[in-house]
Amino acid sequence: MLNQSPLWKTLLVVFIVAIGALYASPNLYGEDPAVQISGLRGVEANESTLDSVKSQLSESNIDFASVVLEDAQILVRFADTDAQLKARDLLDGNMGDQYSVALNLTPATPDWLAAIGGVPMKLGLDLSGGVSFTMEVNMNEAVVKAQEGMASDFRTDLRGEKIRYRSVKKLDESIEIIFRNVEDLDNAESFLKKRYRDFIFTDNSDTLTLTAQMSELKLKEIREYALQQNITIIRNRVNELGVAEPLVQRQGQKNIIIELPGVQDTAKAKEILNATATIEFRMVDNENDLATALNGRVPASSQLLYERNGTPVLLKKRIMLTGDHIVDASSSFDEYSRPQVNITLDSPGGSKFSSATKDAIGKPMATVFIEYKPTDRLDSKGNTIFEKKEEVISVATIQARLGKSFRITGAGSQAEAHSLALLLRAGALIAPIQIVEERTVGPTLGAENVKLGFQAIMSGFGLVFIFMLIYYRAFGVVANLALSANLVLIVGVMSMIPGATLTLPGMAGIVLTVGMAVDANVLIFERIREELRAGKSVQQAIHQGYDAAFSTIIDANITTLIAALILFSVGTGPIKGFAVTLSIGIITSMFTAVIGTRSVVNAVWGGKRLDKLSI
Amino acid sequence: MQILNLKETVNFMSYRKYAMAFSVILMIAALSSLFVNKLNFGLDFTGGTLIEVGFENSADLKQLREILANDGYGDAVVQLYGSSRDVVIRLAQRDGVKAEMLGNQILSLLKDGTGQELVMRRIEFVGASVGDELTEQGGLAMLTALLCILVYVAFRFEWRFALGSVFSLFHDVLLTLGLFSFLQLEFDLTVMAAILAVIGYSLNDTIVVSDRVRENFRKVRDANAEETINISLTQTLSRTVITSITTLLVLAALFYQGGALIHGFATALLFGVFVGTYSSIYVASAVALALGVSKEDMIPEVVEKEGADHQEMMP
Numbered sequence: 001m002l003n004q005s006p007l008w009k010t011l012l013v014v015f016i017v018a019i020g021a022l023y024a025s026p027n028l029y030g031e032d033p034a035v036q037i038s039g040l041r042g043v044e045a046n047e048s049t050l051d052s053v054k055s056q057l058s059e060s061n062i063d064f065a066s067v068v069l070e071d072a073q074i075l076v077r078f079a080d081t082d083a084q085l086k087a088r089d090l091l092d093g094n095m096g097d098q099y100s101v102a103l104n105l106t107p108a109t110p111d112w113l114a115a116i117g118g119v120p121m122k123l124g125l126d127l128s129g130g131v132s133f134t135m136e137v138n139m140n141e142a143v144v145k146a147q148e149g150m151a152s153d154f155r156t157d158l159r160g161e162k163i164r165y166r167s168v169k170k171l172d173e174s175i176e177i178i179f180r181n182v183e184d185l186d187n188a189e190s191f192l193k194k195r196y197r198d199f200i201f202t203d204n205s206d207t208l209t210l211t212a213q214m215s216e217l218k219l220k221e222i223r224e225y226a227l228q229q230n231i232t233i234i235r236n237r238v239n240e241l242g243v244a245e246p247l248v249q250r251q252g253q254k255n256i257i258i259e260l261p262g263v264q265d266t267a268k269a270k271e272i273l274n275a276t277a278t279i280e281f282r283m284v285d286n287e288n289d290l291a292t293a294l295n296g297r298v299p300a301s302s303q304l305l306y307e308r309n310g311t312p313v314l315l316k317k318r319i320m321l322t323g324d325h326i327v328d329a330s331s332s333f334d335e336y337s338r339p340q341v342n343i344t345l346d347s348p349g350g351s352k353f354s355s356a357t358k359d360a361i362g363k364p365m366a367t368v369f370i371e372y373k374p375t376d377r378l379d380s381k382g383n384t385i386f387e388k389k390e391e392v393i394s395v396a397t398i399q400a401r402l403g404k405s406f407r408i409t410g411a412g413s414q415a416e417a418h419s420l421a422l423l424l425r426a427g428a429l430i431a432p433i434q435i436v437e438e439r440t441v442g443p444t445l446g447a448e449n450v451k452l453g454f455q456a457i458m459s460g461f462g463l464v465f466i467f468m469l470i471y472y473r474a475f476g477v478v479a480n481l482a483l484s485a486n487l488v489l490i491v492g493v494m495s496m497i498p499g500a501t502l503t504l505p506g507m508a509g510i511v512l513t514v515g516m517a518v519d520a521n522v523l524i525f526e527r528i529r530e531e532l533r534a535g536k537s538v539q540q541a542i543h544q545g546y547d548a549a550f551s552t553i554i555d556a557n558i559t560t561l562i563a564a565l566i567l568f569s570v571g572t573g574p575i576k577g578f579a580v581t582l583s584i585g586i587i588t589s590m591f592t593a594v595i596g597t598r599s600v601v602n603a604v605w606g607g608k609r610l611d612k613l614s615i
Numbered sequence: 616m617q618i619l620n621l622k623e624t625v626n627f628m629s630y631r632k633y634a635m636a637f638s639v640i641l642m643i644a645a646l647s648s649l650f651v652n653k654l655n656f657g658l659d660f661t662g663g664t665l666i667e668v669g670f671e672n673s674a675d676l677k678q679l680r681e682i683l684a685n686d687g688y689g690d691a692v693v694q695l696y697g698s699s700r701d702v703v704i705r706l707a708q709r710d711g712v713k714a715e716m717l718g719n720q721i722l723s724l725l726k727d728g729t730g731q732e733l734v735m736r737r738i739e740f741v742g743a744s745v746g747d748e749l750t751e752q753g754g755l756a757m758l759t760a761l762l763c764i765l766v767y768v769a770f771r772f773e774w775r776f777a778l779g780s781v782f783s784l785f786h787d788v789l790l791t792l793g794l795f796s797f798l799q800l801e802f803d804l805t806v807m808a809a810i811l812a813v814i815g816y817s818l819n820d821t822i823v824v825s826d827r828v829r830e831n832f833r834k835v836r837d838a839n840a841e842e843t844i845n846i847s848l849t850q851t852l853s854r855t856v857i858t859s860i861t862t863l864l865v866l867a868a869l870f871y872q873g874g875a876l877i878h879g880f881a882t883a884l885l886f887g888v889f890v891g892t893y894s895s896i897y898v899a900s901a902v903a904l905a906l907g908v909s910k911e912d913m914i915p916e917v918v919e920k921e922g923a924d925h926q927e928m929m930p
């Protein structure tokens with residue numbers, strides 16, 4: 001018999017649509033107002049933090065719906081925004097500097113649904129409101145700085161090898177070393193070539209010059225490093241902002257995208273992103289008594305600072321070294337598998353540090369992190385007042401005379417070593433960054449966009465629905481079923497894919513898909529009509545209609561998909577959002593319009609003796 | 616129900632000379648408009664700052680302009696956006712001022728100047744370098760799209776059809792750009808996305824027609840190329856019309872209900888779908904015919920095998 005689908009095929013269609021509907025369903029539940037508490041700089045929220053949050057809320061009689069510890073973050077849900085705001089103010093005051101307390105809207109997905117990974121679609125900033133920045137890393141500056149560092153390294157190394165030179169100069173794209181005689185030139189060349197493999201050396205014995213140029217690979221490495229470093233620093237700063245679910249992501253070769261949902265006060269966000277931080281290495285003052293200093297009698301040459309846990313440290317005021325000499329800092333393990341932080345300095349920093357630590361072996365040295373944080377206060381000109389915040393982030397005993405590279409052990413856990421390395425790097429920005437793009441969407445516009453987009457989808461859907469019903473009657477109903485299933489699948493897939501974000505252009509993409517998705521059905525149905533007109537039997541016509549239209553549908557959709565994928569790969573922001581829904585829509589519509597409708601058509605009309613068809 | 620009930624084959628191709636002349640005239644018009652009027656590039660491409668502000672009552676644009684001019688922002692473009700209470704202010708890049716701080720400054724300026732409660736709806740700042748990159752990327756995206764499609768269609772069908780369809784895509788894009796240039800509508804990123812979607816749509820149409828032409832070349836024995844194309848166009852005409860109707864229906868919904876932000880997008884697609892429908896009938900097929908597409912090109916001599924026509928397409 002013609003037009004009968006095997007049971008498994010029908011079940012597969014039902015199954016896929018059901019899965020789509022299941023994962024689309026979290027979008028039906030609303031959102032709970034919540035407060036999110038997360039640790040800063042390596043501090044992690046734990047069970048005791050959880051207990052403290054719970055008791056603080058109960059003491060102040062603030063009702064909460066639930067409180068959970070998840071991914072080292074505490075999430076407290078509330079029944080209404082009143083309680084949420086009260087709790088935020090309470091916790092913000094009590095939790096201290098080590099935690100950030102942020103307002104959040106958490107999906108009210110039921111537990112069983114969340115347990116199988118059901119989450120609502122992520123809304124783009126144009127729908128949720130908030131600000132997005134694109135920051136550009138000044139790569140030229142990074143390369144210039146690296147070259148300056150190399151020029152001074154060359155000097156130190158040549159001096160160390162006792163090779164005499166007339167001058168070492170940093171030119172635009174290379175470093176030029178001029179010698180006094182050919183012999184020195186040759187010696188230097190063979191020495192430097194061995195030592196600096198990522199440089200290309202060219203000699204000119206007439207002018208007695210040796211030119212060193214960075215290899216492409218080295219340049220790429222420098223740029224990559226500058227970008228990564230900036231991303232790390234920005235992540236740290238963004239965490240300080242107390243924004244729920246911020247996004248910091250690289251884009252292309254030199255840009256960083258920062259998305260801060262819900263943030264309206266862009267001025268403050270910008271100040272924090274542009275804030276400066278530095279590192280200083282200073283000796284601990286052991287000659288004077290800490291207790292006396294704590295009583296208020298701090299010696300003139302010293303300063304009283306505190307560690308993060310509140311331990312006071314008396315430090316010498318003299319700075320041994322500042323953070324701009326730090327070239328790299330990373331965390332690893334030492335030979336006893338204890339966490340350690342490896343620090344590399346540039347050449348001048350290395351020699352400075354070497355002479356500073358020469359007579360200090362066995363004495364404790366402190367690392368101080370200095371940050372300029374914006375406050376809520378404004379000066380007379382309306383500019384935000386910045387507060388200088390100094391904090392001791394590590395105290396370590398100097399084991400030996402330190403040079404260009406050294407390590408700090410005993411920094412605590414691996415997480416702490418890691419965060420110390422991050423802080424050290426934060427104190428030495430090698431490439432400045434600049435905001436090149438900003439998009440702020442207010443909450444009213446965001447809500448309005450959601451409403452408008454939803455309206456457009458519904459009325460577009462309604463119009464097509466009615467049209468298909470009138471034009472194809474019973475088969476129109478089948479096409480409409482497919483169209484509805486398609487919408488559900490798009491929403492389901494969008495919710496399932498972690499990186500997919502729904503934006504206003506994305507909603508436009510869904511609208512467009514609704515209009516174009518019926519094309520496959522139109523192709524099939526028109527073909528069936530043609531076959532009927534040509535005098536084929538009903539079952540033959542259905543069979544031929546689906547068969548003949550199939551390759552056309554595939555070809556037409558694949559070409560559209562090519563256009564959509566190109567949009568996705570080159571596009572940014574709004575274009576990408578549109579490309580995502582369009583691509584998903586093309587794929588799901590092929591499934592529902594071809595395989596889905598076939599199952600329904602076969603189930604209703606297949607295998608029966610029919611003289612007429614309602615098409 | 617049926618909109619078109621065609622018993623006879625319509626002789627589409629007999630009008631192809633007129634259609635070609637019509638298309639060429641339109642394309643020249645679009646090109647000249649692009650050269651003379653240029654495109655009215657939006658913030659995404661030019662760089663600068665844009666602030667959208669919502670007022671409680673109807674906004675007095677003249678007053679706003681005065682407030683801004685008094686503070687040295689005489690070059691600000693102040694326009695209503697979507698409703699009488701929403702105002703968009705555009706500012707070009709300026710030296711000396713930290714551009715990313717401009718938005719907030721303007722906002723407080725207006726707040727003080729009008730004494731009205733106002734809501735920040737959006738602030739956009741785009742650096743000049745970003746705009747240049749986008750223009751480059753956008754152009755590149757369109758070229759890549761056209762090239763990939765050319766290759767796919769050549770592989771699946773035949774090079775004459777491929778050239779025909781790519782030419783018709785080019786035709787659609789050019790006319791849509793021409794419309795935007797002629798009416799001086801703002802050309803921003805979403806419009807750019809819409810134009811790429813037009814490429815997708817128009818191609819969809821062209822493929823359906825080409826597919827039918829290929830089928831008929833094999834099936835209808837006693838017809839020449841022109842007749843075969845006419846038969847195919849007639850057979851696919853009702854599908855072409857219906858799909859255009861459903862697409863235009865949803866686009867109309869988008870145009871009227873999607874809000875001001877999506878207007879440019881909807882306009883580009885509405886026009887593009889219209890042109891795309893026309894071009895898949897007249898431009899793509901006519902070009903393929905002019906290039907001398909024939910039965911022999913479409914029917915592999917030996918066994919029918921996937922990829923066999925691919926071999927043949929290489930000149």
